[in-house]
Amino acid sequence: MADTATNAARTPATTDDNVLVRVENVVKHFPVRAGGFVRHTVGQVHAVDDVSLVIERGKTLGLVGETGSGKSTLARCVAGLIPVTSGKVIFDGRDITNISRRAMRPLRREVQMIFQDPYSSLNPRRRVGSIIGEPFIIHKTATGAERKRQVQELMERVGLNPEHYNRFPAEFSGGQRQRIGVARALALRPKLIICDEPVSALDVSIQAQVLNLLADLQQEYGLSYLFIAHDLEVVRHVSDKVAVMYLGRVGEAGPKDDLYGHPRHPYTVALLSAAPAADPDTAAARHRVILTGDVPSPIDPPAGCRFHPRCPKAQEVCSREEPLLVPYQESGAEPVAAGAAATGAAATGIVGGNIHLAACHFPVADGETLASVSAKELT
Amino acid sequence: MSITEVDFQAHGVEAAQEAAAPVEGRSQWQLTWRRLRGDRVSMIALGVVVLMIVLAIIAPVFASITGHPPNTAYPIQGENAAGNPIGPFTNGFWLGTDSTGRDLFVRILYGARISLFVGVVTTAIAAFLGVTVGLMAGYFGGIIDTLLARLTDTVLAFPYVVLALALAEAFGPSLTIILVLITFFSWAGIARIVRGQTLSIKEKEYIEAARSLGAGPFRIMFLDILPNLLAPVLVVATLYIPQAIVFEATLSFLGLGIQPPTASWGNMLADAQNFYQVAWWYLAFPALFLLITTLAFNLLGDGIRDAMDPRTERLIAARRMRGRRARARKRAGSEGTAGGTGGAGPDTNFPDPVRAPGGS
Numbered sequence A: 001m002a003d004t005a006t007n008a009a010r011t012p013a014t015t016d017d018n019v020l021v022r023v024e025n026v027v028k029h030f031p032v033r034a035g036g037f038v039r040h041t042v043g044q045v046h047a048v049d050d051v052s053l054v055i056e057r058g059k060t061l062g063l064v065g066e067t068g069s070g071k072s073t074l075a076r077c078v079a080g081l082i083p084v085t086s087g088k089v090i091f092d093g094r095d096i097t098n099i100s101r102r103a104m105r106p107l108r109r110e111v112q113m114i115f116q117d118p119y120s121s122l123n124p125r126r127r128v129g130s131i132i133g134e135p136f137i138i139h140k141t142a143t144g145a146e147r148k149r150q151v152q153e154l155m156e157r158v159g160l161n162p163e164h165y166n167r168f169p170a171e172f173s174g175g176q177r178q179r180i181g182v183a184r185a186l187a188l189r190p191k192l193i194i195c196d197e198p199v200s201a202l203d204v205s206i207q208a209q210v211l212n213l214l215a216d217l218q219q220e221y222g223l224s225y226l227f228i229a230h231d232l233e234v235v236r237h238v239s240d241k242v243a244v245m246y247l248g249r250v251g252e253a254g255p256k257d258d259l260y261g262h263p264r265h266p267y268t269v270a271l272l273s274a275a276p277a278a279d280p281d282t283a284a285a286r287h288r289v290i291l292t293g294d295v296p297s298p299i300d301p302p303a304g305c306r307f308h309p310r311c312p313k314a315q316e317v318c319s320r321e322e323p324l325l326v327p328y329q330e331s332g333a334e335p336v337a338a339g340a341a342a343t344g345a346a347a348t349g350i351v352g353g354n355i356h357l358a359a360c361h362f363p364v365a366d367g368e369t370l371a372s373v374s375a376k377e378l379t
Numbered sequence B: 001m002s003i004t005e006v007d008f009q010a011h012g013v014e015a016a017q018e019a020a021a022p023v024e025g026r027s028q029w030q031l032t033w034r035r036l037r038g039d040r041v042s043m044i045a046l047g048v049v050v051l052m053i054v055l056a057i058i059a060p061v062f063a064s065i066t067g068h069p070p071n072t073a074y075p076i077q078g079e080n081a082a083g084n085p086i087g088p089f090t091n092g093f094w095l096g097t098d099s100t101g102r103d104l105f106v107r108i109l110y111g112a113r114i115s116l117f118v119g120v121v122t123t124a125i126a127a128f129l130g131v132t133v134g135l136m137a138g139y140f141g142g143i144i145d146t147l148l149a150r151l152t153d154t155v156l157a158f159p160y161v162v163l164a165l166a167l168a169e170a171f172g173p174s175l176t177i178i179l180v181l182i183t184f185f186s187w188a189g190i191a192r193i194v195r196g197q198t199l200s201i202k203e204k205e206y207i208e209a210a211r212s213l214g215a216g217p218f219r220i221m222f223l224d225i226l227p228n229l230l231a232p233v234l235v236v237a238t239l240y241i242p243q244a245i246v247f248e249a250t251l252s253f254l255g256l257g258i259q260p261p262t263a264s265w266g267n268m269l270a271d272a273q274n275f276y277q278v279a280w281w282y283l284a285f286p287a288l289f290l291l292i293t294t295l296a297f298n299l300l301g302d303g304i305r306d307a308m309d310p311r312t313e314r315l316i317a318a319r320r321m322r323g324r325r326a327r328a329r330k331r332a333g334s335e336g337t338a339g340g341t342g343g344a345g346p347d348t349n350f351p352d353p354v355r356a357p358g359g360s
Helices: A001-010 A071-078 A100-110 A128-138 A144-157 A162-165 A174-186 A204-221 A231-240 A256-261 A268-272 A280-285 B001-018 B028-037 B040-056 B059-066 B106-140 B142-157 B158-170 B175-203 B205-213 B217-253 B267-272 B280-308 B313-333 B344-349
Strands: A019-034 A042-058 A060-064 A086-091 A111-114 A192-195 A224-228 A241-246 A249-257 A326-328 A356-358
Touching: A019 A071, A019 A224, A042 A060, A042 A071, A042 A086, A042 A224, A042 A241, A042 A249, A060 A071, A060 A231, A071 A192, A071 A224, A100 A111, A111 A174, A111 B205, A128 A144, A128 A162, A128 A174, A128 B205, A144 A174, A174 A204, A174 B205, A204 A224, A204 A231, A204 B040, A224 A231, A231 A256, A231 B001, A241 A268, A249 A256, A249 A268, B028 B040, B028 B280, B040 B059, B040 B106, B040 B280, B059 B106, B106 B142, B106 B175, B106 B217, B106 B267, B106 B280, B142 B175, B158 B175, B158 B217, B175 B217, B205 B217, B217 B267, B217 B280, B267 B280
Parallel strands: A060 A224, A060 A241, A111 A192, A192 A224
Antiparallel strands: A019 A042, A019 A086, A241 A249, A249 A356, A326 A356
């Protein structure tokens, strides 16, 4: 605990009571091994590269990015499911970086996960009562009839029929299965629930139900969420703060209205323009930024800005110098303080905080159109 | 929040509709059993296996009914003038006698005791070892996996008959050495299957969910992974029992297994080959029992495997045949009215084989 104290002393500016999780410079590399007789490491997948963020109590931090951007890996690092390569994860003032399973155990009650695939996240051989009751068994918080009562209470709370206690997961629909997953995550009354694309496998009509359930539960229990999705509208609906990830780094972050209303990073602009609009008239009038090429390999990420090979605004400096996250005001594409980066990100705002941050040498101004095509030309 | 209320109400309606249905879910075993019951071949095989087990258990009853204990020779009633075995249904010997005038039927039943005992016990121990090794290797991975997987490969690479002969020779033939030998050569195959299954189940999200709840590795292995392994292990075990029975018979046939006068199908066959020209029954009946038993176990194993996977071709084909026959009967009853129904017509009426057994 002494470690935590010194740590808190080192970054006084950001130690607020309303911060539940603080992620500091977390790096996660996966070794790439070559087969053959003697296995050896031939490279590293840079899944998460130097990410710092905070999750505030009772709030939702949305994490968006395309497949392979490192969102799920980051979530698993925060949940303590995989060890981090370097950096720190501080939960509720306690450093939980790479602590042993035994030491992690009491913290399991406070951090829970909801998974993407409601079909693969429930053991097909176990009855629902046993699945939702498992947290009580592992943490020995309730037994026998009391456990059954609590499990049925949870089932009722998430909108399941408690009578279905003895059914198997196969007898439920996708949305109901996801409710089972929510009930399981809720069983230990956690402070943080990490939602790893909880609705992307569901029908749109069911998505809304599950999202509303999550919102209700947040109000009722004061939960914090780390909400991962690739659907921008879903993230906008549920989040207070949003961070955009690209190839293991945070490209842009801020309160959701700032980020959605005044995107500064060209990647964010491209993502937003790619989201389909419900109104066909709006859709026709919009400009879509078409990114060329694929996401580069995270084994050998591009030097400088990771987005530069696909960026419509890229210039020579982008391939040399890595842009830092700097704060922006609502209007204007100029950073608040041009030299602020030198003093370190902690002093100028952090991902998940109230300040709009972006990492770009040539930020996009409001109303600026990037090299793009209109929707009409596309079709 | 109002949307969620609507959602709750909607759910209430749904729940009301479901109220009539039974609340208790059907487990995979119940479904498997229902499908197995519909498969005629499997049920016959199961009947044969059960009958064989019962016969083996009550072998002493037959010994007392016939009045012929298994190891007692009857040189007077049990042999003809030339001193050769006598045929079936003579002098109260149901299936005749063997070379020393002992009751062949009683000895076959006592031989079944040995065969079934060896088959079931070795397979049970092998399944236990195989599951343990396979689970460990698959779940922990890394150096543990490398060591255990190499050990498995080594065992599978042994020329087992040669090694079995050498060991039986070295330690002297006995029931114990047979059990040890057969178990030693059986567990590796099961371990390999279990390891492969564990590797794939380990990647499922519910394993990660269990880890995020704080479950330890052994809890995950035995409560989350093992139940998903029981089905394939059961199938493999059912198919290993006849192999073990044949292996025991082989060793006994070669004189390295069960030693006379204790009856075993293997040593009976070994002795019978000297007499088959004068006493065909002495060779035929033990061989027939061995054949029927191993065949029944194999068919039952196949049947269980098919019942676990409802998409299996054989069951679907059997059902289709039955459906066709039933329609043919119906058509025969009302001849001439079914004019235009040819070609692929009948197949479309066929109920969905995946959903039909479940009924829910």
